[in-house]
Amino acid sequence: MAEEKQEFWRWTESNWKNPDIIWKDAKFVTVGIDVGSVSSQAVIMADGKILAYGNMRTGSDSPNSARNALKFALDALGDMSEERMDYCIGTGYGRVNVPFADRSVTEIACHARGANFLYGPEVRTVLDVGGQDIKAIQCDKKGKVTNFLMNDKCAAGTGRGMEVFSDLLGIPIQEVGDRSYEFKGEEPPAVSSTCVVYAKSEATSLLRKGWTKEEVLAAYCKAMADRIYSLVERIGVKPEFAVTGGMAKNRGVMDRIMPKIGIERMKTEWDTQIAGAAGAALFGYTLCQKGKGRVKG
Amino acid sequence: MAKYPTEPLKCWPKAKELRQQFYRNFSEAKEKGGIRWMGSAWAPDAVVRGLGKDVYSVTGEPYGASCAFDKPLSAKFLSAAENFGFARDLCAYMRNYWGSILCNEYALDKGKFPKADFAWSQHICCSHAKWYQNACELEGGNVPLFCVDVGAGAYPPFEPEMYPHRIRYVADQMMDGIEWMQKVTGREYNDELFLEAVWNDMRLTSKWAEICMLNRATPAPLDEKTIYSLYVFGVLEQSNAEFADFYDELYDEVKDRAARGIAAVANEKARLMTDTQPPWGFLNIYRYMEKWGAVSVGSLYTFGLAGTWLYDEEKHDLIPRAMPDKKPATREEGCMMLADWHLSKPEYQHFYHPEYKTKMMDAIAKNWKCDGVILHYNRGCEGLTVGIAENRLGLLERGNKVMAYEGNMGDEREFDETATINRLSIFLESLGLKIED
């Protein structure tokens, strides 16, 4: 009875090209590479505008992940060679392993700067929920970090946990958000353990009690929302509030956090996963403008 | 089939009324023109009594426990304390208390949190003085604080003698405290009231120990879940005359129960003892044990926090400490007597060495005829859990059956009910018991 094992946690990778920009006229082409624990992005900018990006899963080898992400973005663009880059900044968990980067900046600074770009300068509080980390960041109007908090030694409540869970229930990760609202009656109470490792036993026992998959999902999303919120609560929310990282796409968790915060989160057309890489590319652009770019030889 | 006859406690309604009155007094103190103070359950409250008959306290630990019973409220308090920046592993009572101030909400009648005129406490666990130091600061920084350090060494027989300079140290701080109280309240100190209070303190704590002695009977006339509602008087205010009188009454009733063979739990088959505060929001675990015929008959915690005992090395027994021959006559004598009395508190001894506590616990296990010991590794209280892992080893070595579970007296997030029930079942089964449905 060998079934084809489907991997429900595999969120879709994507790349994109901005059709409106002719990069050949650009003064500076800068690149930001964000190698996260789960995903890697490359954002290519022409004079501070996004030209193209690539967003894919991180492999077990981050130098390659960086290269692949860049290649993915260049593929979207089609006609640019790596040599055209004026400056490249690495960020994220694997930032020191980006072989072609000129410099690295922490993902905390990059996400704040990126959020400032994706959402606009009104952003003061940024929540980044990625694969392993939850970060609550406060920043000024320039996107400079003024304060931040990170989760401690437990991965509960992070994107990776959601991946494991979606796989377990056999619900594709993109559908998790909507499915978590498809149940009748009252919202079930949060599960008690958001531990990634123990999620399975908890889910099993709930399903056995007669819960539907959707209810289990709702209970899990709620628990994750509680966990994430506790970090946000500790730093305090100053408006405007924006969310970056992959979890921003999961309304099952996000829509359960927002009522607690009490204000709306900002909206963007951009892919929230590219915030870090976009911030990095922007820093590169600023450096180039100040004449502190790469010394070409 | 029930093995033993059982009856409700006659003085139960009175206990309830006394407790409620106590909490009400604190919130209404101002309307009566009285004085309000805050401090620990272990604070020498007799000293404050010299300020007059209208001084009322909120006692931090029982207050923290009261919060814990209301889980949503407690969750709110705890998160307020965390948001202020306090670590989650700090004393759970303390965090509930600070949370109440931060939210300005009194858990006992849902009104505003009554601001105290001053704080008066003692210090032995790392948190006691810091608790009220921070509480004063959170109240706006204008509540004065005085703490008496009682970390002056263990009491005999755990030390060869009670060195005079140790009693002096504690008594002198009380003397200073009296001066300080007069200054911060502007009131004249009444030594007579004080001396009376010292006597009441000794009377109450010694009587409580006598009451606990009665629980040596089989079947036990009191179970620990009931004890929790009764020992609290010795925790709320030890020098309270009304409370001391109540214990006299209680003593008579329990004595009568023991004589007539009235059980607290009808199907008592095995006797247990526990340690440290229970997870207050989950006292139903005691009910669960009863289903197995297992009755917890007490603990060093309930016996020793409200009672004064001396450990007898030779008999390997805990003996209620006898009242002094005569009442103190002067302020200084009162302070010396009170200091000496307090320093002998069983619950102070383990701060110096776990071995002392192991001895006292083993004495309870043997003399109260316990079949097993359940230790609560209480994440909410470092003070009472200090050395607990060594107590476990020491009790095992002395032939006791011991079980430990992790939990928290005041932070429900750290208590796993299912896992604990599972563990309890394994343990009770290993004692040869079987659950009755």
Place this chain on the structure above:
Amino acid sequence: MISAGIDCGAKNTKTVILKDGKVIGKGSVLTGFDQEKAVEESLELAIREAGISRDDIGKIFGTGAGKDSVRMADDKVNEIKAMGKGAIFLFPNARTVADVGAEEGRAAKLDENGRPADFAINEKCAAGAGAFIEAMGRALETPLEEMGALALKSDKEIPMNAQCAIFAESEVIGLIHAKTEKQDISKAIHDSMASRIVSMIRRIGVNKDVVMIGGVAYNPGFVAAMKRELKLEKIHIPDDPEYGASLGAAVLAVDG
């Protein structure tokens, strides 16, 4: 008399059929979501191997995290009791037994009748169980079955700190980046988990005759790490360690 013990674990459900003190049938299936189905299937497998019919079985005892799903059981026993009995049945000298399964690690001190005198169960988030190594295998891109053998090739000591399985994953990836040999990483993973289990065993006291059961005992890398941590020459491990608790349940069904 013929008896059966069924251990419905977090990952696997195992059945042992016992006839006059001899194991005549065994069956193990993945527990999955439907525990009752798993129980039925594992019992079926064991019955088939034993070559008996269901009616031949006099008594069935259930145990394990999902013991309530063993509907046909005459009685249920807790995991500690079952593992103790199983261990003493296999090794009459055993006084300390550890059972490491997919999601739970347990240890017990036994009296001469195999009754637990003291026990410990890992706390909710120790990540000190089989699932930890499985998760690490994924990060190392190595099948679980090869993890142990790989570890045996190494004699390096690399401390691994992360207690969280997920963070350990990134620690592993960090080590890969630092060009650490796979075998050394694997050893570090096993060492760190063994250290966690040994901590738990020490809580109840270590005797020289330590028995280990549970699926993780199949893993030679883990066993070697346990010996190192416990400073023991030998740890007793039965041929089919994962059946330890179900065997105990089957024995208890006879003994009562």
Place this chain on the structure above:
Amino acid sequence: MAVEKFQEWYENRHAYQTDWKKRTGSKIVGFFCTYTPEEIYYAFDILPVRILGSHEIQDVTEPHLFAMFCPFCRDVLAQGLKGRYDYLDGITIAQSCIHLRQAYTSWEIHKNPGWSHYLPMPNHVQSPRAVPFLVGEYEILIKRLEDLTGRKITDSDLNKGIEIMNKVRRVMKDIYEFRKQDNPPITGLESMYMTCSQFFTDAREWLPVAEEVKKELETRKLERDPGKRLLIVGSENDDIEFIRMVETLGERESVGATIVVEEHCTTTRYFWDEVEEGLDDPLTAIADRYVSRTPCPSKDWPQRTRLQRILKFAKDFNADGAIVIQQKFCDPHETDIPFIRKFLEENDVPTYFLEFDVTTAVGPFAIRVEAFLETLDQEDDLF
């Protein structure tokens, strides 16, 4: 370089101590807390050595310490249980926090140290009653030490002890002066080796080396960019790896830092205050010093006197920012931390708060520290 000697001592504490015993034929007593009056031990010609952890992962303390006791006290107890200190002639603790007390009592129960003494160091150090009480305790201690050594001491022995410890304190403070320079000729790491090595060695042998280091520093120049100047506030901390990580960030990343001063019980809280010399009653002088030194938070009440001292350090050493370290489960410090952070922020010292565990890898802390340093950059190239 003399400064390297400190590291050598730090790393080879056991070799040094066993050798010292062989050489001198005298006794060594291990102490668990810096409230131990080392002067009195020196008066008896006993070598007091502080017991610190080894930062290794261990599995021996689990039966003795329940999970919520601090990793530092676990690490310390592990040293004893693993037999690393079997050469000691006794152990002692001065009453400070109850966590460390557990390590001490478990050690006492399971290792049979021969001689042990619990000193009830008063907690109410702001009370005038503390000094007379402590003198009473010192008298008991002296009797116990007479039992251990079989000899009696005089005031002049005590004065000798005072002199030794005061010299140590003075030279450390002198060396700390160098850290005020724009590019300090001594790193935080070296400085940590200095203070800790003193715990492990005979002060009389340590002192000449320290004096030499003092001279060296007058001309020493370090070929490194000091980066941001940091003050570290925390509980026990001899986490060499952490300090190394912070001070080498600049080699890997675009921001770097130097630790210029700390408020730790391994550093300034331990040595900053001296015993007044030349008083009639040396015991009272010693008691006075321990009662009035920078307190550990569990003794810092009713006034919170630490705040001003910490701020003064920040100003005197011109710190750009402070990292407030919370040792996991360290209750005494945890009760102060929110107020310290608030106070420093109000006084324009940016702070970052770090929950710490001496036995975990420093890796995950790197990103936090680095991001904090980024926020300190005033004229940031990136904006």
